[in-house]
Amino acid sequence: MNDSATSTTARPLFRGSPDLDALNAMSRGTAMETLGIVFTEIGPDYLRATMPVDARTHQPYGLLHGGASALLAETVGSSAGMLAVDEGKGCVGIEINANHLRAVRSGIVTATARALHAGRQTQVWEIRIEDAHARLVCVSRLTLAVIPLPPPHQPPAG
8 A cells, every 4th residue: 555645644733833932922911920831842732831839829728729720721722722723813712621630839830731622613622730740730621712813903093
């Protein structure tokens, strides 16, 4: 059998050449900057970011706050979704869930988002958050709606 006749070329998940510096620059002045979230790696089918576990991300008992984990998950999943849509399109979150599986008191957690479905109208991403020992801390699923982006704002002529 001829291998070239049976092989298919998969479309890359992310359009263009995604840039970590550009992703991190977009976080300036946002909740992501406040919580110390940093994008660290873009792979062929995933996006990864880290977040410190410290006073910024603790709940009153000194543990990683579940809301901080959910914010990290939505940040990484939504950002990956934006990299996967066609030019002129954007993504908005319409549902997120998070199962908190392990307590973390300090250090860094790492979130990795991978698409379960990257369609033209919706996307579903699984985000796995692990501690520094690669132990699963939280698993999340994020559903995004793909929408047309409004045209850029133009200042009035005059």
